[in-house]
Structures are given as structure tokens and as C-alpha cells.
């Protein structure tokens with residue numbers, strides 16, 4: 001599923017991008033000459049040491065941040081400011097406490113002025129797809145952490161974004177819930193065909209979900225290696241974990257991260 005420039009329009013094209021943050025006395029280079037092509041419908045995981053520039057990379061794709069040099073394009077169109085055709089999921093679901101699950105999802109439609117009947121249909125479809133049926137009118141405090149993240153995922157997908165950006169979305173969940181969310185997300189990705197960029201600290205998660213895993217170095221982040229995950233599209237969790245392709249990709253990523261962080 002990797003893309004060679006020129007054959008098809010990339011969903012995301014990051015070309016030779018550098019980001020420097022300037023403050024009065026210091027200049028921090030967060031990202032240095034990073035290039036990455038993501039094909040439409042592809043799932044790419046991004047791993048790297050803390051503070052290396054992963055969130056910065058996602059902010060560039062969403063247009064929240066402008067590169068110091070280089071360029072970012074979404075489906076062939078250069079990103080010049082905040083984009084409305086992306087979806088973002090963060091570590092915290094950030095739901096409005098006084099709104100039901102369904103009305104939190106519909107917030108996206110209200111902000112974007114979507115047709116309310118269509119938004120309602122789409123919300124119901126996503127609620128069903130993510131296993132939230134029966135919890136539509138629950139308030140956030142009545143939902144588990146995993147369910148809150150499902151609501152955040154539905155909200156991010158409501159407007160059918162061209163690209164879904166996820167920044168450590170399951171980092172605050174317990175291990176078992178996280179595995180369940182991985183299985184859910186994999187299924188939702190296959191059903192929707194959305195292009196996904198996922199930043200994660202979990203090597204298992206990065207491999208289980210992705211077509212490719214991008215390993216970044218310590219700051220300033222450069223692409224250390226891009227690993228093609230040779231797993232079949234159908235990924236039953238336990239079977240996938242036991243596959244030799246899974247073990248070898250995970251071990252390789254662990255070695256790469258160990259080499260840049262100085263411990264394993």
C-alpha cells in the first residue's frame with residue numbers, strides 16, 4: 001500500500017518538512033527534513049521517544065502549525081491553515097460533561113453546520129459501528145474511559161474526514177481496554193476506509209493496527225526507518241500477536257527505539 005510519487009495522489013504528503021520553535025533565547029528544532037507519503041486508506045503508525053516531535057507532526061498535517069520549511073499536502077492540496085476535512089482524537093476524550101454521548105458526537109455537526117438529518121443518520125451509524133448502542137443518552141461521567149474514547153472517535157469521524165489523526169488516543173486506558181479499543185479501531189478503519197495517522201507509545205498497538213510504522217529518532221525528529229508490516233488485513237487479536245511477522249516487526253521497532261533512547 002505504499003505510494004510512489006506520481007502514481008496516485010497521496011492522502012498525506014509531507015515533503016522535506018522542518019519545524020523550528022523560536023523563543024527569546026533559544027531555538028528548538030523539533031522536526032528536521034521529514035518526508036512521508038501516506039496512501040489513501042492507509043493506516044500509518046508513528047512511534048518515537050517522548051518529546052521527539054510526534055504531536056508536532058500531526059499538528060502540521062492538521063494545519064494548526066506551519067512548517068519552517070518544506071510543505072504538507074492533503075490529497076494534492078497544500079495545507080495553508082487549519083483544515084476542516086480532518087478528524088482529531090487525543091489522549092483525553094474532552095467531552096462536554098452536560099451533553100449526552102450522542103449530543104457530544106453531534107457537536108461536530110453543529111460546529112461545521114452540517115445538515116442535521118444527515119448528521120443524525122451518520123451519528124447513529126457510527127454509534128452502532130463502535131458498539132455504543134444503548135448508551136446514546138448517557139452522560140460522559142456515566143461512561144468508562146474506553147467508551148468515552150469511542151464517543152471521541154465517533155465525533156472525529158462524523159464529518160467523514162479525509163484523514164483521521166490520533167495522538168496517543170488509548171494512552172490513558174488500562175491494558176485490556178486498550179486491546180479492545182485496538183480491535184474496535186481496526187474494524188472501524190476497515191469499514192470506513194479512512195486514512196489514519198496514529199501516534200502511539202505502544203509498539204504492539206503500532207504494529208497490530210498499521211500497514212506501516214514510522215520510527216522517529218530523538219529530537220530533532222528525523223525518520224529513522226519505515227517498517228512495512230507484513231500482516232494480513234484480517235487481524236484477529238490473539239492470532240495476530242502469535243504470528244512471526246508480528247514478533248519480528250515488534251522486535252525490530254524495539255531495537256530501533258532502544259538505540260535512540262539508549263535503553264531497551
Ligand SMILES: Nc1ncnc2c1ncn2[C@@H]1O[C@H](COP(=O)(O)OP(=O)(O)O)[C@@H](O)[C@H]1O
Pocket residue numbers: 021022028029030048049050051052053054055056057219
Ligand atoms: N509551541 C511550541 N513552542 C516551543 N516548543 C515546542 C512547541 N511545541 C512543541 N515544542 C517542543 O518541540 C519538541 C517536540 O514536541 P512534541 O511534538 O510535543 O513531542 P512528542 O509529541 O513527540 O512528545 C519538544 O521539545 C517540545 O518541547
Ligand SMILES: [Mg+2]
Pocket residue numbers: 054055056167
Ligand atoms: Mg505528543
